[in-house]
Amino acid sequence: MMLADSSKPVNEKTLANFKVGVDNVIFSVDAAKNSLLVLLVMREREPFRHQWNLPRTLVRQGESLEEAAYRTLADKIRVQNLYLEQLYSFGNPGRDPRESVEGVRYLSVSHFALVRLDLAELTPRWPGKIAWHPIEQVPQLAFDHNNILEYGYRRLRAKLEYSPVAFDVLPEVFTLSDLYQLYTTVLGENFSDYSNFRSRLLKYGFLCDTGMKASRGAGRPASLFRFDAEAFAEFKDKPLLFI
Amino acid sequence: MMLADSSKPVNEKTLANFKVGVDNVIFSVDAAKNSLLVLLVMREREPFRHQWNLPRTLVRQGESLEEAAYRTLADKIRVQNLYLEQLYSFGNPGRDPRESVEGVRYLSVSHFALVRLDLAELTPRWPGKIAWHPIEQVPQLAFDHNNILEYGYRRLRAKLEYSPVAFDVLPEVFTLSDLYQLYTTVLGENFSDYSNFRSRLLKYGFLCDTGMKASRGAGRPASLFRFDAEAFAEFKDKPLLFI
DNA sequence: ACAAAAGTGTTCCAGGTACACCCATGG
DNA sequence: CCATGGGTGTACCTGGAACACTTTTGT
Numbered sequence: 001m002m003l004a005d006s007s008k009p010v011n012e013k014t015l016a017n018f019k020v021g022v023d024n025v026i027f028s029v030d031a032a033k034n035s036l037l038v039l040l041v042m043r044e045r046e047p048f049r050h051q052w053n054l055p056r057t058l059v060r061q062g063e064s065l066e067e068a069a070y071r072t073l074a075d076k077i078r079v080q081n082l083y084l085e086q087l088y089s090f091g092n093p094g095r096d097p098r099e100s101v102e103g104v105r106y107l108s109v110s111h112f113a114l115v116r117l118d119l120a121e122l123t124p125r126w127p128g129k130i131a132w133h134p135i136e137q138v139p140q141l142a143f144d145h146n147n148i149l150e151y152g153y154r155r156l157r158a159k160l161e162y163s164p165v166a167f168d169v170l171p172e173v174f175t176l177s178d179l180y181q182l183y184t185t186v187l188g189e190n191f192s193d194y195s196n197f198r199s200r201l202l203k204y205g206f207l208c209d210t211g212m213k214a215s216r217g218a219g220r221p222a223s224l225f226r227f228d229a230e231a232f233a234e235f236k237d238k239p240l241l242f243i
Numbered sequence: 244m245m246l247a248d249s250s251k252p253v254n255e256k257t258l259a260n261f262k263v264g265v266d267n268v269i270f271s272v273d274a275a276k277n278s279l280l281v282l283l284v285m286r287e288r289e290p291f292r293h294q295w296n297l298p299r300t301l302v303r304q305g306e307s308l309e310e311a312a313y314r315t316l317a318d319k320i321r322v323q324n325l326y327l328e329q330l331y332s333f334g335n336p337g338r339d340p341r342e343s344v345e346g347v348r349y350l351s352v353s354h355f356a357l358v359r360l361d362l363a364e365l366t367p368r369w370p371g372k373i374a375w376h377p378i379e380q381v382p383q384l385a386f387d388h389n390n391i392l393e394y395g396y397r398r399l400r401a402k403l404e405y406s407p408v409a410f411d412v413l414p415e416v417f418t419l420s421d422l423y424q425l426y427t428t429v430l431g432e433n434f435s436d437y438s439n440f441r442s443r444l445l446k447y448g449f450l451c452d453t454g455m456k457a458s459r460g461a462g463r464p465a466s467l468f469r470f471d472a473e474a475f476a477e478f479k480d481k482p483l484l485f486i
Numbered sequence: 487a488c489a490a491a492a493g494t495g496t497t498c499c500a501g502g503t504a505c506a507c508c509c510a511t512g513g
Numbered sequence: 514c515c516a517t518g519g520g521t522g523t524a525c526c527t528g529g530a531a532c533a534c535t536t537t538t539g540t
Contacts, residue, residue, distance in 0.1 A: 014303050014304055015262075015301050015302070015303055015304065016263065016301075016302045016303055016304045016305070016306065017304075018261050018262070018263045018302075018350075019258075019261070020259065020261040020263070020334065020350055058258050058259075059258070059259045059261075059334070060257050060258055060259055061257055061258065061259045061260075062259070062336050063259065063336070064334075064335040064336065065332065065334045065335060066335075086331060086332065088329060089308065089329065089332045089352045091263065091302070091307075091308045091352065092307040092308060092309075093305050093306070093307060107261075107263055107350070107352075109332045109334065109350075175492085176492085176493090177491080177492075192529090192530090193529095193530065193531065193532085194492095194493095195493075195494075195495090195531090195532085196529070196530065196531085198492090198493075198494095199493095199494085199495095200528090200529085215538070215539085216491085217490080217491085217538090217539070218489070218490045218491065218538065218539045218540070219489085219490045219491025219492065219537080219538060219539075220490085220491055220492040220493075220536060220537035220538050221491090221492080221537070221538065222491080222492055222493090223492085223493090418519085419519085419520090420518080420519075435502095435503090436502095436503070436504065436505085437519095437520095438504090438505085438520075438521080438522090439502070439503065439504085441519095441520075441521095442520095442521085442522095443501090443502085458510095458511070458512090459518085460511090460512070460513095460517080460518085461511065461512045461513070461516070461517045461518070462510075462511060462512080462516090462517045462518030462519065463509060463510035463511055463517085463518060463519040463520075464510070464511065464518095464519080465518080465519055465520090466519085466520090
């Protein structure tokens, strides 16, 4: 893909004109229903009016890309625990129909987030216009947002395998079943045997038993663990840890 | 990091104004000197005049981000074999001093590339202004380009471990020592024993022996191999393969 | 007493590590 | 004939997969 050379000075007019925004792929896990959820917003304006899309915003003066991503998030839900990182930038021509009308291109720096469902309260600002969708039931989205979502989903699964994002999304104390179930809903049933998952994680030593027990209906009460970030430090940039 | 809400309609003037460009981290491997190289460009204009920076350009009308990245590359070097992918977007306020003067922000969608040194001929267009630098001897760069470079370096090492980028950068036929040496220069001496590296790769079956031999001075001549992309297909999205 | 969920242990085996050793060529 | 680099083989062992089994609770 070799393109024209650029030896001659470039006229300002040949440069593309951009509007820059952030699109967020926000995941959460419904432990009760064993289901992975994505947050979607119903569009109220053209283009793609009355279609769902990812939460998004344009970047404001003096605001970093990450700040814009957090603002979009805070605008839709109130969360405490969460994990957020930049995903990918989509800025090719033709991805927004307004482009040809306004003569500007829309560049989206997409972000991916994982939030804790029980602490993520939907803001009452747009009732019915914001909703969690199970990942298998996501409809046709506006723009190229199905693409972006797919991209975020891949990243989420990869992240779970080698980094401790799960603990940003679990309560302060949790049982190993909670953790296992989180992995199961995201990665599918067959990623690992429970007992192997358990012993592998405990061996590392960055999960400490609080001594407390959690009794949930029938069955033996489970030990409650806490994630020890300091103890985890030594595992930074080491190869695969979970799964 | 919870920010102001956005319930009131946003005045156009509060939006940030962007210029969008691409910055390329272009790597190559000097097999003879056992050295990992980065392509740098000497700036001829302010700001940061007479400092090195990464090859970069602003995105033009109708041009995709990737096309812009390829164009920058083609402007500096003539290459056949290469690997290129998007890296990360840097768009926080204050990363370009022109920002406050012009009232626009510079967003860089950085890309990372690996090219074959013996086919990468520096264009004579800017003699002395473009040069390969060994990664350990990279000077202070303009803007946040040392950051971007660091980011690209991490990605390069990660990519080598689980994807076949090396073959985009090796000749059509190559010896296993060539391959091993490439890995050694990028990953360091201690990533794996040669004989184990060898047997692991051959076992997979996507390297086929051409029957030809390469004699380089003293020592037994080495078999020349070819990368079989079809045979590799079945290893797509499987866990770590190399190293 | 029995079902349900948590937790422990054991066996088996693939695959990685660390070497020692053989082979072919140039000088 | 020996130094040099290419190539093969093996013995050891870690760590994962699979699964059986025990413990502690609720009903």
